[in-house]
Amino acid sequence: MADPTLTPRSPLLSAKERLADATRASHGRVRLAELPFLTQIGLRLDPKGPAAGAVGVALGVPLPLEPDTVTRARDLTVLWLGPDEWLVVGEPGARRELEDRIRAAAGDEPVSVTDVSAQRTTLLVTGPHARDLLAHGCSLDLHPRGFGPGRCAQTTLGRTQVVLVARDRPGAGFWILVRSSFAGYLTDWLLDAAAEYL
Known part of the structure; x- marks a missing residue:
């Protein structure tokens, strides 16, 4: 458990601008952000x-x-x-x-x-190509009929163990809950996989 007297630090603080830059460069096709400290x-x-x-x-x-x-x-x-x-x-x-x-x-x-709050951070992936982006590295069938709003799964994404959550309405995208120690690697993987939309 994290020390409650310390100011929390996001494991992806240094990646915040890169995520924002990729979102801007994609012109809304994919949107990437961290939701820290949930x-x-x-x-x-x-x-x-x-x-x-x-x-x-x-x-x-x-x-x-x-x-x-x-x-x-x-x-x-x-x-x-x-x-x-x-x-x-x-x-x-x-x-x-x-x-x-x-x-x-x-x-x-x-x-x-x-x-287990300090164990994981959360990445938000939205946009019209969010499913396509995740499909590059996830073996789940991410079609809305099989993995639509209100579904979750423990799976791998880019060879990283995650909990993947389809948000509660169409277009709301996905939460990716990833262990903090793998968050940087997964962010790099997502940014690399998103290159075709930039």
Whole structure:
């Protein structure tokens, strides 16, 4: 867990201008940006136990029970990662409040709540060629019929393990949640793959 007394530093701070330059050069065909410091809480519990429903009520959004799906509320996104595993993604700085809400709702039920916010950063890829760009290095079928809004998957992109999320409406693009230590490499890969749109 990161030291809360230190000022957070984005793992892609030095790439911010390169991402913005590529977005401008593509004339909107692809848009690339980092969404730093999103709160990310790993959650494990019995999906058939009473805690699952109680946690969903406390968060204001039910835990998705269908594989590779996403549920959303106003300021929260919950990703299905496994039969008893979810990732709760919220606004920057919401870690403590989300952890407290989840633990209070679970009560005495067995639950694992882990702050993994410092583990990953998030890249946003949008634009009319976002799917084409990602298809250069992802083995998933990214066609909207197979991977449309509200879908997520743990996969590889450019040989990097990521969690890929199709945002909640057509045209909203994708979140790529990538380990901070691989974020620079993946950014370089995305910029290289985007060259044909610049």
